[in-house]
Amino acid sequence: MPYELIATLMFASMMLMLMTGQRVFGAIGFVAVVAALLLWGDRGGYDLGFAAAMKLMKWYPLLTLPMFIFMGYVLSESRIADDLYRMFHVWMGGLRGGLAIGTIGLMVLISAMNGLSVAGMAIGATIALPELLKRGYDKRMVTGVVQAGSSLGILVPPSVVLVLYAMIARQPVGQLWLAGVIPGLMMAVLFVVYIVVRCRVNPVLGPVLDEDERNLPRGEKLRLLRAGILPIVIFATMMVPFVNGWTSLVESSAIGALAAFLAAVLKGRMTREVFENSVRNTLGITCMFMWIILAALAFGAVFDGLGAVKAIEALFTEQLHLGPWTILILMQLSFIIMGTFLDDTAMLVIVAPLYVPLVGELGFDLIWYGILYTITTQIAYMTPPFGYNLFLMRAMAPPEIGLRDIYASITPFVLVMVLALALVMSFPGLATWLPGYVYGN
Numbered sequence: 001m002p003y004e005l006i007a008t009l010m011f012a013s014m015m016l017m018l019m020t021g022q023r024v025f026g027a028i029g030f031v032a033v034v035a036a037l038l039l040w041g042d043r044g045g046y047d048l049g050f051a052a053a054m055k056l057m058k059w060y061p062l063l064t065l066p067m068f069i070f071m072g073y074v075l076s077e078s079r080i081a082d083d084l085y086r087m088f089h090v091w092m093g094g095l096r097g098g099l100a101i102g103t104i105g106l107m108v109l110i111s112a113m114n115g116l117s118v119a120g121m122a123i124g125a126t127i128a129l130p131e132l133l134k135r136g137y138d139k140r141m142v143t144g145v146v147q148a149g150s151s152l153g154i155l156v157p158p159s160v161v162l163v164l165y166a167m168i169a170r171q172p173v174g175q176l177w178l179a180g181v182i183p184g185l186m187m188a189v190l191f192v193v194y195i196v197v198r199c200r201v202n203p204v205l206g207p208v209l210d211e212d213e214r215n216l217p218r219g220e221k222l223r224l225l226r227a228g229i230l231p232i233v234i235f236a237t238m239m240v241p242f243v244n245g246w247t248s249l250v251e252s253s254a255i256g257a258l259a260a261f262l263a264a265v266l267k268g269r270m271t272r273e274v275f276e277n278s279v280r281n282t283l284g285i286t287c288m289f290m291w292i293i294l295a296a297l298a299f300g301a302v303f304d305g306l307g308a309v310k311a312i313e314a315l316f317t318e319q320l321h322l323g324p325w326t327i328l329i330l331m332q333l334s335f336i337i338m339g340t341f342l343d344d345t346a347m348l349v350i351v352a353p354l355y356v357p358l359v360g361e362l363g364f365d366l367i368w369y370g371i372l373y374t375i376t377t378q379i380a381y382m383t384p385p386f387g388y389n390l391f392l393m394r395a396m397a398p399p400e401i402g403l404r405d406i407y408a409s410i411t412p413f414v415l416v417m418v419l420a421l422a423l424v425m426s427f428p429g430l431a432t433w434l435p436g437y438v439y440g441n
Contacts, residue, residue: 010035029295035302066286067253068158071260073278078264087224097199097206100145103128104191107149109231111156121150138205144409151378156184165370167293169356174249175435179367182430187420234259324362335376371431375421382410
């Protein structure tokens with residue numbers, strides 16, 4: 001049987017299993033192991049799975065995963081995120097759309113604290129969204145604000161998704177994180193610009209906060225400012241030594257986790273319940289990612305053995321005569337299509353065995369492509385009709401926000417994200433300059 005046909009059957013089997021509701025890692029890992037057994041027999045098939053497991057266990061930077069997840073859950077469970085929103089609420093309430101702008105700022109900081117978009121969505125939907133609705137903000141605009149802002153969690157460091165990409169693409173995690181800084185902040189600024197322009201054109205969408213809510217004593221305002229600065233201090237304590245080369249990536253992640261724990265203790269919020277919830281959630285998320293990485297490594301090993309990447313490259317370049325940029329754009333479009341029914345990690349794991357080596361063969365920088373992938377998946381799972389984030393928002397939003405409101409809310413923010421993607425594609429230096437500058441020195 002031709003190897004191209006075997007690769008096609010593997011993909012078709014995997015997609016069929018996913019449509020039946022199987023877990024992502026189970027479907028991918030099962031297809032990989034069965035294909036290995038059929039292709040190379042008992043010994044070869046078992047060795048492939050064992051080798052993938054050993055590679056995963058020996059990957060030292062993987063220790064950063066539970067550290068960063070624990071840091072994010074401690075800061076979230078101890079309600080330090082509530083202090084952040086209160087700070088933005090008071091300091092920015094005097095601007096048209098100020099609370100919506102503050103929500104974007106909150107999401108950037110939550111992203112830097114957690115690295116997962118789900119955490120930002122949960123905090124935005126439960127803390128920010130009810131406050132915005134209570135103060136007369138347009139429900140469609142603010143629903144889009146929370147969804148768009150939460151998407152920054154997989155781009156702004158320490159992004160857990162970029163850790164997964166680094167493992168699969170065999171790229172340095174530190175460089176990928178630095179590559180996401182400028183595009184992530186640029187996207188946040190574009191969101192803010194959109195909110196400012198929209199509220200200036202139609203002030204009813206984002207009214208100014210009542211004066212009696214804004215006019216707090218200066219001491220109270222400064223206390224809130226200090227509370228809001230605390231997560232920034234934790235992030236700086238973790239990242240500055242790493243960027244300057246004083247600590248390794250794993251050591252920096254341990255510093256961040258310890259700093260978050262101590263902050264919760266000093267504020268008197270590290271209760272037994274907070275600690276247990278943080279540890280339990282950290283264990284669950286970490287195990288999920290480890291299983292996904294293990295399945296991806298096994299699946300990728302089969303494709304390497306088949307030579308499927310070379311065959312697909314020949315199909316695109318020699319038979320269809322497509323240029324590298326055309327192929328790249330087609331790959332990005334396929335991510336958007338898959339995003340209608342898969343989340344970001346599932347998309348990466350399914351296509352990484354083909355796309356990542358192919359991108360390298362076409363001559364593109366894999367650090368830059370990691371940022372393109374991340375932005376594209378952000379767009380994908382917020383695109384109707386079946387975007388992953390849309391249904392997540394529906395589950396968390398107040399009853400007065402329906403699915404039609406959620407669909408209508410996200411359109412302008414998706415267009416802003418498409419603009420950001422086009423800018424990063426047109427000017428690769430937006431993603432590659434900072435890691436080149438830091439590691440070049």
